[in-house]
Amino acid sequence: MYIRVHVLIPVLVVVLFLIGERAAFAYVDPGTGSLLYQTALTMVLGLGLVFRRVRVSIAEFVKRLASRKR
């Protein structure tokens, strides 16, 4: 039950906001753009703040990149 509630709420929230989208019926919908990549990247950073394993993975990834450059 704990895991179900734990997972269910964020999933439902995402589903609601995605399915709920509707055209503004104006000429354009400003914002059909591309901040997604930057947003996703910062959220990975956010995951790093919460989960130690993600933090370690990010650190290892950066180390690997640095050693390749050398």
Place this chain on the structure above:
Amino acid sequence: MTRRLVISAWLGHGLAALFFYPLAVALSTDIYYLQWQTADAIETAAALALLASPCAAVVFWAWPRSSRAAHGTLALLSAVPLASFAAGVSRQLPFQRTLIAAGETGALGLVLSAGIALAAVLALVIRPAAFGRVLRRLLVVVSPVSLVVLTTLALSVARTDAAVRIDREPVAAGMTPRICAPVVALLFDELSFHYVYDRDDQIRPELKALSQFGSDATHYLSVSAPGRETLDALPSFLAGRRVREIEVRDEGLMERGPESELLSFDASRPDGLFGTARALGFTTEVGGYYLAYCDLLDPVVDVCRSRSFYNVSAAGEFSAVDPIRTTLVLWPRQSPFGLLKHPAFARHQRGMVEDLTAFARRPIRKQPPVFRLVHFSIPHLPFVYDGDGYDPPVDPLRTTSDEEYARQVRYVDRLIGELLSEWRRAGVYDEATIVVLADHGYRFGGRERDPLQIPFIVKRAGQRQRAEVRAERQGETLLKDILEGACRVPEPGGAR
């Protein structure tokens, strides 16, 4: 304590920034439509600071507490920023059109949002500790998105160069001595021919001001719009020629050239509507919304007012509330978003109409004569007016019925009546040429039979009789012809 302070400050500003995420997305890709000013960026920074402080205070209180009240307060505080963030993300998804189609089921949004609220409440009641932990983790995960919002906002300052207001002394640039009557063109966005006229090509009796105006005016009954949408139609009117295709880029409008290449669109050419007006010796005035009129026509207009359809901020008025309202205007229209979007959008429509009406009401200059074009944002949605004035329905963006549109057309009639009465009282009505026209027809069915047929009514200086012209004309060239027709070369010897 220090850690708690840092967390509160970080999450407080993060929640405030998340709310402005849809605005950041619009700034990154559609800044032209926002007619963004440095003052708008400053307003947004002020709004962000204003929202961040109470958010930080609430987080400071709730963060270390494990009671249901603390979790619930944190959830309530986060709900709107998270919703705003989700709305901004959903706009960028590649399968957005599918989502839009799915979202057309009106009840779905309500049922789902009610379901989610219920699930959240149940989780809070049954498993408060887990609820609190998940919520806190979620907030920390999304909080760095604030960096994207702040960066986009900061970068927007470097891209703010759209002029939205021009007031300069008239420049006399007449090519030959002419005597011209003042010309005022009132262009109503999406005013449908078939909602103005009945099947016998008579103005519908419920539109009393238009009927009275039309009784001593010329009715052009076969005028084609230059495009189905404002973005295509208005540039053609400004250029005085049919523009093939318009695209919006950061640097402004582009038009499709003869070999399908993209060229910078120039509305200020000498053969354009306002270039022609200047050459004839008119002082030139334009007021409108949606297009960046002052930017487009800067070299050839003396007075200009331009409003964005999406950015509620008005030039010269500082308000930290405006960026909040702009963000709400940028939200999706469906429930539950619509509950906050609709009032903000309705109020913005009223603001635009009031501004443009005030602009239209400016005194009509006879010497030198004025050419004034006013592009009104009605009867285009949001539908917030009826014949008696501002009276927004619950959903002013509803197009499943044409009832709200028809109500707003009645307000257009009232507005025309008020303007004409004022000009009659001022003694300029008879001596001026007045044009009532539209950029295109109604796009959502109803009584509309051809959205490319537009009403085009012209009362020339001194005209006393109704006339009809059934020959096919193109709106953009007809308007330029009317302007030129308002002038004549003086007779030799100075007689007028």
